[in-house]
Amino acid sequence: MSERTNAAEKARRARLATPTDLKADATRDISAALRGLLADVFALYLKTKNFHWHVSGHHFRDYHLLLDEQGEQIFAMTDPIAERARKIGGLALHSIGDISRHQRLADNDADYVDPQDMLAELRDDNQRLVTILREVHDTASSYGDVATTSLLEVWIDETERRVWFLFESTRGGPGAND
Structure with a gap:
């Protein structure tokens, strides 16, 4: 990195610096964990909306409304995650490309997905998100960042x-595929 580029990078970071009592390593690690989380939440939101838009079949109305409700709840997480990263002096995501570079949850670009497969895939993705949330919690907790752990x-x-809702919607048994 040239001296001029290095100086420009330092100036940019100084303009984005947010006062915090967290140490530099805490800001670095927590904001990086939040960036990855934010990418996964956006990926899950878009997949949930994709399935909401493309669900079909006998339980269309129930699934359509369930996925719409879940999509709204997932999207509601995005701004607080990004703002938390900024509050502690870190960066949030910048673009769709940034999301794709950080996301761990897989996209689903299939033209058709069976409704039960949609729900099962979302159940598994949400379960993976629980694991990711716990990992970010552990990172924030290790630095004493109670505001992040609380969220x-x-x-x-x-x-x-x-x-739970997705699991119950995909359970087998009498009348499960009515």
């Missing part, structure tokens, strides 16, 4: 609720 605890509960 994460609510999102863990909400995500577990989505897993």
Whole structure:
């Protein structure tokens, strides 16, 4: 990196610096964890909306409304995640490309997905998101960042609720495929 580029980078970072009592390593690690989380939340939001838009079949109305409700809940997480990263002096995501570079949850670009497969895939993705949320919680907790851990605890509960609803919607048994 040239001296001029290095100076420009330092100036940019100084303009975005936010006062915090967290140490530099805490800001670095927590904001990086939040960036990855934010990418996964955006990926899950878009997949949930994709399935909401493309669900069909006998339980269309129930699934369509369930996925719309879940999509709204997932999207509601995005701004607080990004703002938390900024509040502690870190960066949030910048673009769709940035999301794709950080996301761990897989996209689904299939033209048709069976409704039960949609729900099962979203159940598994939400369960993976619970794991990611707990990992970010551990990172924030290790630095004593109670504000971040507090937010994460609510999102863990909400995500577990989505897993539960999706699990119950995909259970087999009499009348399961009515």
